[in-house]
Amino acid sequence: MTAPLPSVGQENATENWLRLDRQICFSLHAASRAFNGVYRVILKDLGLTYPQYLVMLVLWEEGPLPVKSLGEHLRLDSGTLSPLLKRLEAAGLVRRERSARDERSVEVRLTEEGAAMRDRALEVPRRIVGATGFELGEIGALRDRLDQLTAALDTAVTEEMPGNR
Template structure:
């Protein structure tokens, strides 16, 4: 096996799959008025309802410089509200608005459509997610 062939690179296979997945998400999320990164923020908020910007960054592995413009656009769209924490002025809380909560109903169909688009069975997709999570953890440790 030639280690330097593009088609033999795991990084390229992950990159190509990610770009293809982004394309499907782009189509599905356009109907909701969300970008993929905004959708990820909304997923965290639908799960937790209220988080600090710091907690959101940890959950999504994003820094505040990346999160701030995302949150600003979500707030302008009326999906979230940002406010300073009463207990810690340095901390900014992000919470869903009623409109953001209602959007969840429309978003429920997205995972099923993504599953269908992958051509994989639910079990295969779950196995892939576990493998990718394990790989991410190992790579994060290796990069430290």
């Protein structure tokens, strides 16, 4: 259910709606930064940054993928993804290889060391849950709502693009 926007004549409507603590974007930003701080501590044992961990999660789940597909999973462009992959490759966790089917495409695959790291990473989600203080059901409900928010915002952006009106 959506809350009605304040009417034009409502006292202090502009000031209330423009307060930083009223901005959902800032709450999400602050939560993201806080998560990154917790992940930084937890992932130190694995020698991974948070973005590198996300790459590893996708590869553990999906197996070898073209760089383009990996970027789509992570919502990252190639300019952001390429340096991540370069560092993971230097660490011996992934390999990048030209696709035998399409030489224009580069495929990313886990090395033995990268695949073996999965077992050590199983502790990460448990520690994250512990850091939140939330129950598993609450975390699942929050994740589902955030997924709905993301889909709604993606739709809003798509509808606002020129040629889509």
